[in-house]
Every structure is written in structure tokens, then in C-alpha cells.
Amino acid sequence: MMVFAALTAVALPARADAREGDIDGVPYRVEVPAHWNGTLLLWSHGAYSLESPAPSDIELTNHPATKQWLLDHGYALAASQFRVPRGWGVVESGLKDQMDLLDWFTANIGKPRRTISAGASAGGLTAVLLAERDPRRFAGVASLCGVLGGTTGHFNSALDANFAIKTLLAPGLDLVHVKDPQANTTNARRALGAALDSPQGRARIALAAALADIPGRYASRAPAPDTVAGQVEQQTYYAAYDRGAFWGLTRTDIEQRAGGNPSWNTGVDYRTLLARSSQKELVKRAYSEAGLSLRDDLARLDAAPRVKADPTAVRYLARYGTPTGRTPWPVVTLHTTGDGNVPPENQRRYAAQVRRAGDPANLKQLYVDRGYHCSFTASEEITTLRTLLTRIATDHWPTTRPTALNSAATGLGPDYQTVFDTDPEPGLHPTTPSFTHYHPGPYLRP
Structure with missing residues (x-):
């Protein structure tokens, strides 16, 4: 009692x-x-x-x-x-x-x-x-x-997921200093939707989502789907819509308020990040189903140009907070x-x-x-x-x-x-x- x-x-x-x-x-x-x-x-x-x-x-x-x-x-x-x-x-x-x-x-x-x-x-x-x-x-x-x-970790986490999506699925997307927020968001959603149509695309969405600890459970009352495709679809809802604003208005808004870009991934080892992620087993299953090399895609992330933060903006997010x-x-x-x-x-x-x-x-x-x-x-x-x-x-x-x-x-x-x-x-x-x-x-x- x-x-x-x-x-x-x-x-x-x-x-x-x-x-x-x-x-x-x-x-x-x-x-x-x-x-x-x-x-x-x-x-x-x-x-x-x-x-x-x-x-x-x-x-x-x-x-x-x-x-x-x-x-x-x-x-x-x-x-x-x-x-x-x-x-x-x-x-x-x-x-x-x-x-x-x-x-x-x-x-x-x-x-x-x-x-x-x-x-x-x-x-x-x-x-x-x-x-x-x-x-x-x-x-x-x-x-x-x-x-x-x-807030600092929240925006860095969003950058990690979007960095993987840009590197592995849609190289034309802007990560920071977005020039056209609406177009960038629309293009990100289209790229994610197209990627869902193939096992290879789903594997790469799963990897991107795992780097931000995004689970494959979007519906409130239903349990997570049993299949890789079902879970990745639900991860995509988060990446494209609920967190989709990080491709556009949320990113440009915080940069205006903070006086620059407050997020960075310089020095980040994505192999280590994935090893610590709550979603790493889903990633392994997705890559196995797709017949892709997870090691090769992680190497692509490691080789891609990194994003540096503006110190003034970092200090703003540290205050708020x-x-x-x-x-x-x-x-x-x-x-x-x-x-x-x-x-x-x-x-x-x-x-x-x-x-x-x-x-x-x-x-x-x-x-x-x-x-x-x-x-x-x-x-x-x-x-x-x-x-x-x-x-x-x-x-x-x-x-x-x-x-x-x-x-x-x-x-x-x-x-x-x-x-x-x-x-x-x-x-x-x-x-x-x-x-x-x-x-x-x-x-x-x-």
C-alpha cells in the first residue's frame, strides 16, 4: 500500500x-x-x-x-x-x-x-x-x-544524428548556418523517406538514430515493433518530424540567440558513441539484414569534415543551460x-x-x-x-x-x-x- x-x-x-x-x-x-x-x-x-x-x-x-x-x-x-x-x-x-x-x-x-x-x-x-x-x-x-x-548535450546529440544522415544519405543538407531552413527541412524529410524504402537506407537511419539514442518506439501505447523495418520507421518519425526542426528553424533560431553555432563534433569518436548507445543492437541487426559493412560506414563518419562550435554560442548554451x-x-x-x-x-x-x-x-x-x-x-x-x-x-x-x-x-x-x-x-x-x-x-x- x-x-x-x-x-x-x-x-x-x-x-x-x-x-x-x-x-x-x-x-x-x-x-x-x-x-x-x-x-x-x-x-x-x-x-x-x-x-x-x-x-x-x-x-x-x-x-x-x-x-x-x-x-x-x-x-x-x-x-x-x-x-x-x-x-x-x-x-x-x-x-x-x-x-x-x-x-x-x-x-x-x-x-x-x-x-x-x-x-x-x-x-x-x-x-x-x-x-x-x-x-x-x-x-x-x-x-x-x-x-x-x-541544452548543450541536446543540441550536440541532434548534430550527431544529422551528421550521420548527411554523410551517409544526403550530402547536400546543411547541418549548421542553414541558408534556407524550410527547404533544408523538406529535403531532409524526403531523404529519410526515400531511405526507408531499402534495407541499406534503413540501416543507415538506424545508425544515425542510435548516435542520438533515439529508440524505435514512437506510438505511446504500443510496444516497439518486432521488426527492424518497423523500429527504424518509428525512429524516422522522430528524426524527420519531432526532431526535424533541428534541420531548420530550431537550428537557425538558437544560432541567432546564441550568437553563432553552439554545437560541435570535433574530437567525437563515433565508434565509441555507438558502442555506448542504447540502440546499438538494432543497428547491428539492421546492417546484417542490409548486407552492409558497419565498419565501413563508421569509417566514412570518421573521415567526414567535422563541425566546430563558436565559443560565444557555447557559453550561451552553458548559461541556458x-x-x-x-x-x-x-x-x-x-x-x-x-x-x-x-x-x-x-x-x-x-x-x-x-x-x-x-x-x-x-x-x-x-x-x-x-x-x-x-x-x-x-x-x-x-x-x-x-x-x-x-x-x-x-x-x-x-x-x-x-x-x-x-x-x-x-x-x-x-x-x-x-x-x-x-x-x-x-x-x-x-x-x-x-x-x-x-x-x-x-x-x-x-
Whole structure:
């Protein structure tokens, strides 16, 4: 049985005092229930796509049902839309705009008894950095699907995958200093689509994906396909679409903000990188099926011209940012095992940072056996938050055995058991809680 201290009272639907406005032109939304318990959850959203407008609604949680549960149980919610809501300017923007909102909340609503810094994806990174940079303002951190290996490694990893695609499949593509972002992205997608049609092309996609730890599991609810072709197809969805913006707008945007190219692969040994990759066995199978020499293709990567970074841009990404690992308060993380946008190896890198600079006893890392990025049920998010809140209230972590977590999540009822999935069509679909034991491999690139 999982025990959550002082968190089990039955709650009725809560009326919330909702306030919207702007702080120096930056929109925000705050919701405070009538019987506020004194705890504020400050939510940091992820990096919205540069290929479309930012949402008009300001999100307060990852899953919409999580928001209502928190309000019903007395928690106040606040979020800034950020001055820069799209692309990787969200981290720099969020670090200022969220603190401005916290100051506004304190002055206009009241000083929270405790504040939780929470967020998802790039917002999961922002949530950690906010608390690290102003630790006295926060009681704990909840980072969902966070880029906790750091922005530098995230962009270097994208460069590694794209470098292999350019070298082995499409030499005309731009890697950095992209001249025509839209055309470069379109050409990359076409090249990947064409490569899928042959065993040789699939083998080279598998190698490129492995260099960024991209798994062959794109659908949220279905397991990874059994076949090489099926898994490589799902890796391609990540490489062409979810991470496809690294061929164009995401790359040009960060270079403009950072004052140059922040990514490099000088000195990288791709044989070593592949040997450490979580996807190396899929690569071996793919090359065997294709009748290709993996050794020869790795030699081609080693011989190809490398990409140098601009020091000014490297310093920018170092600031916005890589977690130091300091943990004067408890941190809980939640990640899907099949995430190809922000692979779960990010969590291993963060745990290593905490061992160096913080207190490992203050870190609890949870995993869900599911594909895709940030694909959690509300029940899993709520159970994760309750784990953190219990740790804050009692100074002890409750049990986090997967069976106990799944039982607690199931007990929240059917309204909280949906997850976003692209199959059979994009939207929320029913599923069951899927907490699991998981040990991610090494993070490939600093």
C-alpha cells in the first residue's frame, strides 16, 4: 500500500479564482482555489514549435486532468506564457518571466507556504534551473520528461544524428548556418523517406538514430515493433518530424540567440558513441539484414569534415543551460522509457550531476513504460506529484515500487487514465498506469 501523508482527503470540485494579465507585456494565468492550502505549483511549459503559433491558452499542467485534480485538492497554479514561448529561447525567457510571476503572486495573492517548481520537456529543465538559481524560493521540483542532460548535450546529440544522415544519405543538407531552413527541412524529410524504402537506407537511419539514442518506439501505447523495418520507421518519425526542426528553424533560431553555432563534433569518436548507445543492437541487426559493412560506414563518419562550435554560442548554451545538480530540496523526475525527443538517458546524466554537486537522497527518478515524449496519464502525473509532496511534508520518500505507484494511480479512477497518442489518430486515448523499473544507459554527449 502506498501512503501519502496528509494528501488523501476526498475533494469536491473546486471553484478557482482565475486571473489573467501580463507583466511587462508577458501574459500569465493564475488559478487559486477557494480553500487554498498554501502550496503553489509554478508551471513552466516546454518549447512550442517554431513552425506554428504558440497556443493562445496558457497551460498550467501537462495533462489537463492533472490541473483539475490539483485545484480540487487545494493547490494554486501559476504559469507565464514567456516572452519567448517558441523555440529554445524559452529557457532564457522562462528563468526571468517565472520569477516575475512568482513575485506578482506573492504581492497580489499572498506569499505561498511552499512553492513547487514544475514543468515538462524544456520546461522540465527550466523548472530545475529556476530552483537551482533561487533555492530559497522553492520547496521542491517536479521535472517531467525534462531535458536534464542539458541544452548543450541536446543540441550536440541532434548534430550527431544529422551528421550521420548527411554523410551517409544526403550530402547536400546543411547541418549548421542553414541558408534556407524550410527547404533544408523538406529535403531532409524526403531523404529519410526515400531511405526507408531499402534495407541499406534503413540501416543507415538506424545508425544515425542510435548516435542520438533515439529508440524505435514512437506510438505511446504500443510496444516497439518486432521488426527492424518497423523500429527504424518509428525512429524516422522522430528524426524527420519531432526532431526535424533541428534541420531548420530550431537550428537557425538558437544560432541567432546564441550568437553563432553552439554545437560541435570535433574530437567525437563515433565508434565509441555507438558502442555506448542504447540502440546499438538494432543497428547491428539492421546492417546484417542490409548486407552492409558497419565498419565501413563508421569509417566514412570518421573521415567526414567535422563541425566546430563558436565559443560565444557555447557559453550561451552553458548559461541556458545545464543543471548543476545541486539539490537542497527534493526533486522528482518522470520519464517515458521510449522517448525519442528527449531520451531517458538524460535522467542518468542528471543523476550523475546530483551525485557530484547535490544530495542523491533528495532525488527520486520514476519511469513509465511507454513510447513518445511526455506521454503520461494524469494519474501518473498526480502520483508523481503526490510522491514529491509527501517527501516535502514528512522528510521521507514514500515507497516508489512500480506496483505501489500503479495501484495508487489506478485508484484515482477512470477520468485520469488517458494519454496522448498519435495512433490511430492524434488525441487522448484510454490506457492503464505503467510505472516500471528502468535503468537508462549512459548519456552520450555533454
